[in-house]
Amino acid sequence: MEAINKRRSIRKYSDKQVEDEKIDKLLRAAMQAAGSRLGSEPWEFIVVKDKNTIQKLSEMSPNAKLVSGANVAIVLLANMDRVHYPLVWQQDMAAAAENLLLEASYLDLGAVWIGTAPVQERMDYLSELFNLGENIRPFNIISIGYPAEGQENKFLDKYDETRVHYEKY
Numbered sequence: 024m025e026a027i028n029k030r031r032s033i034r035k036y037s038d039k040q041v042e043d044e045k046i047d048k049l050l051r052a053a054m055q056a057a058g059s060r061l062g063s064e065p066w067e068f069i070v071v072k073d074k075n076t077i078q079k080l081s082e083m084s085p086n087a088k089l090v091s092g093a094n095v096a097i098v099l100l101a102n103m104d105r106v107h108y109p110l111v112w113q114q115d116m117a118a119a120a121e122n123l124l125l126e127a128s129y130l131d132l133g134a135v136w137i138g139t140a141p142v143q144e145r146m147d148y149l150s151e152l153f154n155l156g157e158n159i160r161p162f163n164i165i166s167i168g169y170p171a172e173g174q175e176n177k178f179l180d181k182y183d184e185t186r187v188h189y190e191k192y
């Protein structure tokens with residue numbers, strides 16, 4: 024639970040390498056996500072450490088610029104061959120993405136979700152970059168590294184009681 028409370032979006036990273044064991048744990052956490060029967064857990068992942076490719080990811084759109092400072096980026100993809108009901112794929116993918124972010128917080132890594140789907144332009148950019156087939160849809164990029172000095176996962180109370188309704192709205 025501590026990992027949930029202290030998770031923050033971290034956008035600046037140190038030069039420290041993210042260990043392969045930690046990358047493995049991030050992927051395992053993502054794949055432990057709840058997945059709907061209709062979406063059938065469509066997730067696949069591209070782990071990117073190559074600096075040139077990381078640079079290309081950062082050029083996807085203005086919101087992706089910060090990826091250029093990442094040590095690792097993971098691109099989340101949905102394989103639509105596994106999806107039984109097209110409208111649910113993004114819900115399954117979001118569950119996997121959040122699990123990955125929480126594991127990053129648990130491992131004292133910094134990470135942030137880079138919005139991609141449903142913006143067609145961004146999805147097309149990634150499809151072209153990785154030469155993805157029609158059945159593979161890019162969902163988002165998660166930018167990862169050890170937090171730079173002054174950046175840290177820390178508790179920020181986001182609880183708002185006015186948003187909670189008991190028994191009726």
Ligand SMILES: Cc1cc2nc3c(=O)[nH]c(=O)nc-3n(C[C@H](O)[C@H](O)[C@H](O)COP(=O)(O)O)c2cc1C
Pocket residue numbers: 030031032033034086087135136137138139
């Ligand atoms: C669907 C989604 C898309 C997001 N896209 C971006 C993005 O493109 N760039 C970015 O810096 N942060 C992005 N974020 C991170 C949010 O800005 C961040 O979660 C929010 O400001 C709350 O801050 P916190 O994560 O530290 O609690 C995204 C988050 C979500 C859930």
